[in-house]
Amino acid sequence: MKNLLKFYKIPLLVSITLSVVIIATTTQRIPLNIFLIFLVSFISILVVDLDYFIHSYFFDPELEFSKNFKAYIKDKDYAGAFVYANVNEDKLSEKTIHSALFQALFALFTIFVAFSDSYIVFKTFVIAILANSIYKYIEYYYTKDIKNWFWAFKIGSIKEVSAGFLIGLVAVLIVSLLVIGFILQVIMQVLN
Secondary structure, three states: OHHHHHHHHHHHHHHHHHHHHHHHHOOOOOHHHHHHHHHHHHHHHHHHOHHHHHHHHHHOOOOHHHHHHHHHHHOOOHHHHHHHHHHOHHHOOOOOOOOHHHHHHHHHHHHHHHHOOOOHHHHHHHHHHHHHHHHHHHHHHHHOOHHHHHOOOOOOOHHHHHHHHHHHHHHHHHHHHHHHHHHHHHHHHHHO
């Protein structure tokens, strides 16, 4: 468990911070909603790491990484599986969720959800996935070859594009947070 916390302490902090911001900006008073906001925010950490399952069970099941990952899952050692996946994630190429293409499409989906009238818990889930995905992108930028993040695009100079891409993602995150806080406050004022 200590090894697992080594990889997930910052995503946990991102999720807790995001939950507090959403609860504060939307002035949540219903204890069930507050609990669900924290819960889905924590679950969003796992959604970002679904890449390991997707590759192990669907895309590259015969890869050595996939066999080892599935062995951990078969033995019900889920913490060990995630530790193994994070240590050996470089052995996977062309990841689906850990990619600029997924993030760009998911950022558009996040804007759509933020402006919709969906349930606050669903909005939190979507925004938390984007926030944790942004953290994973930043982590990848500083620790690994960023070209692998942009594998779906044929880009010449990655450094300039990656900084602009990050600014765009953070802008989408901030706008989404502002929209859900503002729109819910306006709705509450109209109902009162």
